Amino acid sequence: MEQTATLLVCCPDRKGLVAALAQLLYGHGANILDADQHTDPVAGQFFQRIKFDLSDLRTDRTSLETAISEVAARFSMNWRIADGHHHSRTALFVSKYDHCLYDLLLRQRAGELSTEIPIIISNHADLEPVAKQFGIPFHHLPISKATKRAQENKALELLEAENVDLVVLARYMQILTDDFLKSYGGQVINIHHSFLPAFMGSKPYRQAFERGVKLIGATAHYATADLDEGPIIEQDVVRCSHRDSVQDLVRKGRDLEKMVLARAVRWHLDDRILVYDNKTVVFT
């Protein structure tokens, strides 16, 4: 694991892109383990994910990155490289529901999520015992209209202090302000309990019940300033019927939320996601 790296690339489509990168990596002794690519003919964009083994690198890491940045400049590439040995650090934001929290903590412990979870932040104290069970520091930052800005600033300080790369809103029942998102800079994944764009906003299970749909859904997306409008990472649905009360939808939805959020977080941590045009390319 420590000897691998993943390169993600996005650029205007043109000839020779695949060859240029493959040749460059081969020339440095990096062995391609997995490569996936996509061309969007409408947007004229090219996307690629290359995972490679560095154990027989002929040059050093600096030379490799320099070479990549030269090729990238030539092809106007946006790129980033992630090291297999770099453990990303994830913060979980929660309110009172424990199902997504338990799910992520158990998956992380089972080795499904390649991240550390150094911090849990909540506007309620309810889930502190869960954090304690897993030995993770829990910060209770209550929110009122008056204290929202202060609470967000405190959260930002904690994220910075802990070098957090990713924030996961695991049924965090607060809307992050545009200011927070801009100041944080890193990525934020949210789980919305409907099949977006249906039932945006609050109480989606009630909305679904009232419309009489035959499937309910859940959507994991990157949080943006436009609530429930960010790039969708993953969605799934489960069947329901006239027999399901709102409470039944809530219960069925819990399983959906857990699964959909976990998949999105996993793909993000494995550097499988590229965002463009308010959409995602997910190399699964």
Next chain:
Amino acid sequence: MEQTATLLVCCPDRKGLVAALAQLLYGHGANILDADQHTDPVAGQFFQRIKFDLSDLRTDRTSLETAISEVAARFSMNWRIADGHHHSRTALFVSKYDHCLYDLLLRQRAGELSTEIPIIISNHADLEPVAKQFGIPFHHLPISKATKRAQENKALELLEAENVDLVVLARYMQILTDDFLKSYGGQVINIHHSFLPAFMGSKPYRQAFERGVKLIGATAHYATADLDEGPIIEQDVVRCSHRDSVQDLVRKGRDLEKMVLARAVRWHLDDRILVYDNKTVVFT
């Protein structure tokens, strides 16, 4: 088949409903083959579907219906009874897409849909050969803004002449006017090519593509004056990804549309659907 009947009932919930109907049917020698019920505690409504065998009826059919209407009056029931030997008559409305048309015609021929299909109506001539293959009269009623009213009147005449119980809009790319729906009186099932209420209106696959969803859907519903707002009968979804162009979504959607529409039509024809509060109870 000819010796069975199906009773559908909807009324305010109260004690003794199940017993009253079961006792009544038993007393007349009708044998209950299948019974399903539902109580909506929020709306305080009771729903029941009872399928029974009439072959050993001790009284005659008129006595039975009189008895039912007496019980119904006592409990303020809405009810209807459908005979197994009554062949319903369905009209298909189509435009240029043939996939739902072929699908319904083949299912009807395979015995999956207990209805006759005496008439196909279209605003285009393209699918006349398909109708001919299956030996079904095809009526080409072209539409322009100026002729819409006249075309609908002509369609209404045909439906009446053919004693049509059910109209299925099998990707009919026209909106039926409120006048038409009122004048026709019978039920109309439409297939919308999205997971309603997401992507209402036109070009839902394009809308889905632009939003970057990870699943596309289809929805069969009863047509009402409010476009895409009628009671939902059935929905389903299929997975898509960044690799899918709008054309791919259209292709994947064709299979969905066929399956979802066919299920809805089948359930309707088997008298499995009750509508209330702009929702459906579907006894499957």
Next chain:
Amino acid sequence: MEQTATLLVCCPDRKGLVAALAQLLYGHGANILDADQHTDPVAGQFFQRIKFDLSDLRTDRTSLETAISEVAARFSMNWRIADGHHHSRTALFVSKYDHCLYDLLLRQRAGELSTEIPIIISNHADLEPVAKQFGIPFHHLPISKATKRAQENKALELLEAENVDLVVLARYMQILTDDFLKSYGGQVINIHHSFLPAFMGSKPYRQAFERGVKLIGATAHYATADLDEGPIIEQDVVRCSHRDSVQDLVRKGRDLEKMVLARAVRWHLDDRILVYDNKTVVFT
């Protein structure tokens, strides 16, 4: 909840069954909340589940049961009645995997499973801390060939002492002997990590990998003396591909196992399952 009861009935099919039971319950002042039935025309068997409200019972509980047993005798019914106020007691048997254990404990705590869990039994000590977190007595009963009989006897004593109604094998990696099943008498639900009858026996994920299937499954069933041959309660599948190693199948399978087992246990606890002919009727 405490004022409801559920009656499950199975008998040879004949006329008047539904009316007899509905009339009986109505006559005693029991209000039918939910009723579902099924007739198997091949086996000539009738099945019914009736959930009713006892809060306005005109007679007492003994009179009601006497009346039911008289009707039951007349129609050769197998029947059982379960009280809403009776809390069933479930024992969990586990080995080293914690995913099904955590899943069931969290669902029970969330109110999804109407049972108490007074005891966890394992042939390994690994999961004792989990039991402790949830405050449930944990019994470590190690097994070797020589001690198997003694261990099973010890387990039987514990089940009796705790008045256990249901045993759930939550990835318990031991085969219960026929003697144990006979002595225990109660019901035992197992989760097998394949789509039975495919891949019976050990290492089903490896078997699935080697056969190159495109879906993997999980099956919850009642345990019988014939391993993996008991009545199936629930099954589900998840997509896999050539990219999935055996370890990936194990990971994907964990989610499946949890979901499928939880649904089966829930339905059992809600008295929704009737067994006959080595199959199940599940009134969902």
Next chain:
Amino acid sequence: MEQTATLLVCCPDRKGLVAALAQLLYGHGANILDADQHTDPVAGQFFQRIKFDLSDLRTDRTSLETAISEVAARFSMNWRIADGHHHSRTALFVSKYDHCLYDLLLRQRAGELSTEIPIIISNHADLEPVAKQFGIPFHHLPISKATKRAQENKALELLEAENVDLVVLARYMQILTDDFLKSYGGQVINIHHSFLPAFMGSKPYRQAFERGVKLIGATAHYATADLDEGPIIEQDVVRCSHRDSVQDLVRKGRDLEKMVLARAVRWHLDDRILVYDNKTVVFT
């Protein structure tokens, strides 16, 4: 379309494979449109599919293929190249069921399957009218024990005369002999109406009914001498319950069979499938 080609490669895994092919194609002016690869670490095998544009080829086609064969020799590659302008030719074998036949014919006409269908062969005359509707020559080759060899020889002659690349058994209720498979040489796709390896052999819906499964499946696979044991291309399932008779399973299964077979045929025709070790790598 005519200016593209698809290269499929399988070889022992080693460094520089991706770079070698990418460089080769780039050097000849071929532009990579899509590339997908897979490494099986257990088998130590590397698989790649590269689709490229030939419209700006700097050399000619012969030079390109010579260059590929040189690289292939160096890396011990199995490879094949398919031209976008080459229209493959598919023969359909059917018996009496028409659902898969109609489905494939309609998909081909809708442009979903990039093949011509010059011939339909059947051991029964029933589906001749369908072939006629689509203007495709139909050959009725009845089979008895005595005539099986002669019928297969006649079929082989027809396949050769029509330059058939692919045979699709669209619910062909006969087993092809090992001799036929060897003599034909081309690939044969079969649809089996169960979730293999469950319910191999005859009457899988009856077997499924008797076992009481909660899902039924269908499996598309390449036909081999070992019946129902060939490499699996695609599988899917649909939910069933105690309410479903064998006839209901047959009806539900028809939709499954159509979908699963169509996907497999489409992937094969798009050169997305590599076979090794009695499994498939499907680059979707």
